[in-house]
Amino acid sequence: MLNRLAEVVAEARSLEDLTRPLLELIEAATGFDSVYLTSIDRENSKQYILFSRNNQRMHIPEGLEVPWQDTLCRRALDEDRFAVDDVPAVWPDSAAARALGIRSYVTTPVNAAGELYGTLCAASSRHLQVSAETQALIRMFAALIGQQIEREALMANLQRAHVEVNAQAMTDPLTGLANRRALMVELNRAVSLARRTGGTLHALFIDLDGFKQINDEHGHDVGDAFLRAVAERLRGALRDDDYAARYGGDEFVVLATSADSGHAERIRERMEAAIAGRYELDGVMLEYPGASIGIATAMADEGADALLARADEAMYVVKRARRAASGR
Numbered sequence: 001m002l003n004r005l006a007e008v009v010a011e012a013r014s015l016e017d018l019t020r021p022l023l024e025l026i027e028a029a030t031g032f033d034s035v036y037l038t039s040i041d042r043e044n045s046k047q048y049i050l051f052s053r054n055n056q057r058m059h060i061p062e063g064l065e066v067p068w069q070d071t072l073c074r075r076a077l078d079e080d081r082f083a084v085d086d087v088p089a090v091w092p093d094s095a096a097a098r099a100l101g102i103r104s105y106v107t108t109p110v111n112a113a114g115e116l117y118g119t120l121c122a123a124s125s126r127h128l129q130v131s132a133e134t135q136a137l138i139r140m141f142a143a144l145i146g147q148q149i150e151r152e153a154l155m156a157n158l159q160r161a162h163v164e165v166n167a168q169a170m171t172d173p174l175t176g177l178a179n180r181r182a183l184m185v186e187l188n189r190a191v192s193l194a195r196r197t198g199g200t201l202h203a204l205f206i207d208l209d210g211f212k213q214i215n216d217e218h219g220h221d222v223g224d225a226f227l228r229a230v231a232e233r234l235r236g237a238l239r240d241d242d243y244a245a246r247y248g249g250d251e252f253v254v255l256a257t258s259a260d261s262g263h264a265e266r267i268r269e270r271m272e273a274a275i276a277g278r279y280e281l282d283g284v285m286l287e288y289p290g291a292s293i294g295i296a297t298a299m300a301d302e303g304a305d306a307l308l309a310r311a312d313e314a315m316y317v318v319k320r321a322r323r324a325a326s327g328r
Helices: 002-011 015-030 072-079 095-100 132-169 180-197 211-218 220-237 261-275 304-326
Strands: 034-041 046-054 065-067 104-112 115-124 200-207 243-248 251-258 277-281 284-288 292-297
Touching: 002 015, 015 034, 015 046, 015 115, 015 132, 046 115, 072 104, 072 115, 104 132, 115 132, 180 200, 180 243, 180 251, 180 304, 200 261, 200 304, 211 220, 211 284, 220 243, 220 251, 220 261, 220 277, 220 284, 251 261, 261 292, 292 304
Parallel strands: none
Antiparallel strands: 034 046, 034 115, 046 065, 104 115, 200 251, 200 292, 243 251, 277 284
């Protein structure tokens, strides 16, 4: 048993990998008809059978959900009575024990991170004496299971933290849009995809004309609020497969695909209409005339940097024309 236990602990990669062999060892060591691991949901007063091992005399199925208040486990924990060889005499009012035909029973709590997670149990329809050695064995196995639960919880927390850190590294903290780093990753992917599939990819470079004046007249808090509002309007104007990013400062980039190059101008018009208009920002009302938007359509064998540079150049052409039209 010790050799097998060492193998199980060394090879287990999950709670199930660890628990199932331990249930087999408990069955072999004790002769109980059913051995099982439970989890307890005290908030909803439920107990669940996670993993079980049964013989023909008794069957406690995995996935079984029972009211916590009626379980032998709750009674055992409340009364500090973890081994009983005559359940009908000790707990005659237990409907669960009667339904399952349990006569002998042993359990121990499974704790993880200082909290009650569930129980490790063995039950039999026969009268079986539960030795101190048996109880010690089950307690040891419960401790191993608790450690595995803690490891898995730690790994899950680390994975979530890793995802969050990666997301933060690719997100502009002010607007919540993708940042420049994320944009370049997506732009390279989109260029490669368009090249393979023959699709048409457009890059729109957006510069918020007059942003410095907004900052100078109303302060940086209003300026930041304006950038957030623009980002929100861009989101609302995007189609499902469009992509928006804050390139830096008052510059944004939108990537869009279409079936034909003629669609590019309609995309620009949609973005222009979304950005222009009235903004109510921290008690300040702005009538914003609009942004300068340059658009470039990817050419065959053109890289991401070259496409973005052409969109930036097209934006400056638009900006000069807008300035000339306004007389500035």
